[in-house]
Amino acid sequence: MFKWLDPYAKPQTLFNLLGRWQRVLMPLGWLLLAIGTVWGLGFTPPDYQQGDSYRIIHIHVPAAIWSMGAYSSMAIAAFIALVWQIKVAQWAIGAMAPIGAVFTAIALWTGAAWGEPMWGTWWVWDARLTSELILLFLYLGVIALQNAFSEQATGDKAAAVLALVGVVNLPIIHYSVEWWNTLHQGATITKFAKPSIDPSMLWPLLICIVALGVLFGALVCQRLRTSILRHEQHRPWVRQWAQEQA
Amino acid sequence: MSNFAFNSMAEFWAMGGYGFYVWLSFGLSLVALLLLWWTGRQGEKHFRSQLTQRLSREARVRAHQQQSSSVQESADESTS
Numbered sequence: 001m002f003k004w005l006d007p008y009a010k011p012q013t014l015f016n017l018l019g020r021w022q023r024v025l026m027p028l029g030w031l032l033l034a035i036g037t038v039w040g041l042g043f044t045p046p047d048y049q050q051g052d053s054y055r056i057i058h059i060h061v062p063a064a065i066w067s068m069g070a071y072s073s074m075a076i077a078a079f080i081a082l083v084w085q086i087k088v089a090q091w092a093i094g095a096m097a098p099i100g101a102v103f104t105a106i107a108l109w110t111g112a113a114w115g116e117p118m119w120g121t122w123w124v125w126d127a128r129l130t131s132e133l134i135l136l137f138l139y140l141g142v143i144a145l146q147n148a149f150s151e152q153a154t155g156d157k158a159a160a161v162l163a164l165v166g167v168v169n170l171p172i173i174h175y176s177v178e179w180w181n182t183l184h185q186g187a188t189i190t191k192f193a194k195p196s197i198d199p200s201m202l203w204p205l206l207i208c209i210v211a212l213g214v215l216f217g218a219l220v221c222q223r224l225r226t227s228i229l230r231h232e233q234h235r236p237w238v239r240q241w242a243q244e245q246a
Numbered sequence: 247m248s249n250f251a252f253n254s255m256a257e258f259w260a261m262g263g264y265g266f267y268v269w270l271s272f273g274l275s276l277v278a279l280l281l282l283w284w285t286g287r288q289g290e291k292h293f294r295s296q297l298t299q300r301l302s303r304e305a306r307v308r309a310h311q312q313q314s315s316s317v318q319e320s321a322d323e324s325t326s
Contacts, residue, residue, distance in 0.1 A: 033279075042252065042258060106279075109275070114267065219286055226286070
């Protein structure tokens with residue numbers, strides 16, 4: 001497997017590959033997001049209990065799922081960077097962290113705007129909300145650590161260790177609604193049983209989830225490409241690329 | 247896809263009284279996602295202009311060095 005994977009760790013090969021992926025994923029992500037939100041906002045029936053406020057689910061749940069998905073990918077990259085010392089994995093951490101942080105902020109913000117009319121409060125210090133807030137701080141910590149040392153390699157390593165240690169928060173977020181008494185409702189679709197949501201409401205939600213996943217991939221490609229260029233700027237292939245661009 | 251869930255556009259914007267919360271959520275989320283995309287794009291553009299600047303400066307320095315060394319050579323030739 002490593003023989004097969006090895007060429008992709010070469011920055012130049014990965015750079016070209018990311019460019020091809022980005023060209024497909026970026027428009028696809030935005031398109032799916034447009035379809036999913038328009039469908040979810042206008043063409044699904046209102047919820048029998050929550051009325052039209054439940055439509056916030058179409059951005060809240062995908063953002064929350066991918067805030068954790070992004071963290072998992074970042075932790076895998078951190079593991080690869082620490083164990084096999086692969087540079088591009090290290091750079092991928094820096095590319096994923098800001099995107100994951102924004103996804104987490106969206107999940108928190110839309111959750112607050114959903115909580116206010118439904119629970120009567122923007123915020124409570126309960127398990128699900130607090131653990132998701134900690135996820136935001138973990139992302140911010142990774143970003144801050146990476147830039148905190150005059151020696152870039154030291155900051156990179158520290159950020160990778162934090163990213164890896166922070167994984168412990170992911171199961172806490174997921175199971176928080178079962179382990180503790182919480183205002184937040186339990187799992188609707190991310191469980192090993194039939195989703196407790198009507199199919200007419202499930203489809204636009206699934207499209208939004210896929211859309212944000214695709215968009216995450218596209219945005220990572222975009223940032224990782226720039227990061228590769230920045231780190232490799234003294235190599236001949238980057239010069240050649242710059243001349244081709246001009 | 248089922249039919250449009252609202253009777254009019256006004257009802258659609260009102261979102262059954264939850265319009266403020268729904269549009270606040272979607273509006274800010276869209277802004278945040280667009281900002282992510284835009285800052286990523288700006289980052290690449292910024293780096294590219296920096297790089298081309300550096301490369302053209304290096305080329306100028308090289309050209310100047312060549313020129314001055316050739317001037318030096320001709321000066322050496324004339325004195326010998």
